[in-house]
Amino acid sequence: MSMTIGLAGKPNAGKSTFFKAATLADVEIANYPFTTINANHGVTYVRVECPCKEKEKRCGKCVDGVRLVPIDIIDVAGLVPDAYKGRGLGNTFLDELRQAQAIIHVVDASGGTDAEGNPVDIGDHDPLEDVAFLNREITMWLYGILERNWVKLARKIQAEGLKLEVVIAEQLAGAGIRESHVNAALTETGLARLDHIKWSEDDMIRLCDAMREISKPLLIAANKADIAPRGNLDRLKDLDRIVVPTSAAAELALKSAAKNGLIKYSPGDQKFEILGGELTKAQKKGLEAIQKVIERLGSTGVQECINRTVFELLDLIVVYPVEDEGKWSDKKGNILPDAYLMKRGSACRDLAYQIHTEIGDRFLYAVDARTRLRLGEKHELKNGDVIKIVSTAK
Ligand SMILES: Nc1nc2c(ncn2[C@@H]2O[C@H](COP(=O)(O)OP(=O)(O)O)[C@@H](O)[C@H]2O)c(=O)[nH]1
Ligand SMILES: [Mg+2]
The missing domain is CATH 1.10.8.470 (Helicase, Ruva Protein; domain 3)
Structure with a gap:
């Protein structure tokens, strides 16, 4: 979807x-x-808290626990x-x-x-x-x-x-x-x-x-x-x-300034930090004006x-499929490699189909990686779920 x-x-x-x-x-x-x-077709990002915060190792896909999940956008x-x-x-x-x-x-x-x-x-x-x-x-x-x-x-x-x-x-x-x-x-x-x-x-x-x-x-x-x-x-x-x-x-x-290394800012933040770099007077003035604007607007x-x-x-939720329910990683050890946007009300089997048609067809059961509980195909997914899908061998 x-x-x-x-x-x-x-x-x-x-x-x-x-x-x-x-x-x-x-x-x-x-x-x-x-x-x-x-x-103009492009990709923008939903900002969510990355579940890797709950683990000892960082996933490497988020910045300070802020994870960006892609979604298409048209101008x-x-x-x-x-x-x-x-x-x-x-x-x-x-x-x-x-x-x-x-x-x-x-x-x-x-x-x-x-x-x-x-x-x-x-x-x-x-x-x-x-x-x-x-x-x-x-x-x-x-x-x-x-x-x-x-x-x-x-x-x-x-x-x-x-x-x-x-x-x-x-x-x-x-x-x-x-x-x-x-x-x-x-x-x-x-x-x-x-x-x-x-x-x-x-x-x-x-x-x-x-x-x-x-x-x-x-x-x-x-x-x-x-x-x-x-x-x-x-x-x-x-x-x-x-x-x-x-x-x-x-x-x-702000995004351009962040891209050029002038400030530290992640989209949605209520403030930004000016980094050491050289700022022209105009740039400094511009950033100060923007700071006032976002203080006023939030x-x-x-x-x-x-x-x-x-x-x-x-009404979408974010779900993280993993292959290793202990490490929350794929087979290669990448932690929380994927984040899927799914319609609220989607079940475990829908997630299996979203990963791959074959995985959907051969679905056996799912595992909630947080609780380690086994979940059936019709079990409804929640926002932020970390899920392992188990399917039959070919
Ligand atoms: N002050 C102010 N000007 C803006 C803002 N967003 C866009 N503009 C200006 O409005 C004009 C039209 O913007 P543009 O994005 O091309 O509009 P579009 O025709 O709807 O695509 C440009 O001069 C922009 O710089 C804003 O948030 N604040
Ligand atoms: Mg335009």
Whole structure:
């Protein structure tokens, strides 16, 4: 199971800066719309406490007990209003978004860019509008796909006695919608109780809105928090969803400084340490300003967005497969060589399949390396579990 986080938002909200900070990949950053033409795919990291802390020997994969577990991330093309009608890079945006299982909506919380991403005075644009507009665009995109053949489909469902949720899921498969999403949305909207032939346009949009919410959970990065008016941050935080104030620019500066050996910083830290190296006056001033920002915000917020997307939106856990339940190592002695992200609710046999199809097929039992207890195939894994899988010989 591979999971991808999508960074969405209007041009100039700071998506590419966020992406670069989160991946340290090389993408262009510039203050004009449509800098990002194609999706940038990269790898970012969830920050967790490494289980090797519980053992005498360090694993060598973590830094001071901070372990980074990889997950894919896409910097999606900037979204402009009416993208679903094909405006701007609208179609590209939606095509890229379908690959993501969760969205970080990067919002310019400073209000310094208009609805299309053009620079305006700070505080001039209301970021709450951007939140509503992105949701609406995605909903209308889904609606556009569903509506295309609806009259025909609706009749076919009736005439051939097909299952409603199966037909809708088929129609929207390309957008990443599954039967379970459709069912949940039908129940939530009450539309399950209404004959689908009688659905109005409004009903169908409500259904699409619910399917969006369920299939593409989203959190808000209230970006440019370093220069955002306090009132904007407060109003964003009042929204009924996860909102994390971020300064992608600060995170990028810190990561670059750390990469160049100027500071000691691990993503998500609340502070950093200036190392002995030569700092120019400007660098020193810049770092001092960033220190003030993260003291005020708690952190740059970028790592918090990644972690909360993985653990709260996607509901994943981290599991460490090992071959030696005593040393917590593989056969070569590498301690805790792998860390897998898995859906909460996954069982031991799912882990075996994730390691290798054959190991899944030949699964005998698992061992909890902490307690040394034997676990059956259906035993549910917990976050942080260290597990040995035992399978039959070929
Ligand atoms: N002050 C401030 N500026 C930022 C922040 N993040 C991005 N920017 C600036 O906003 C502009 C647009 O950023 P970019 O990442 O290219 O936006 P994108 O179009 O959404 O990919 C650039 O000038 C960035 O330096 C931030 O956290 N704080
Ligand atoms: Mg960009």
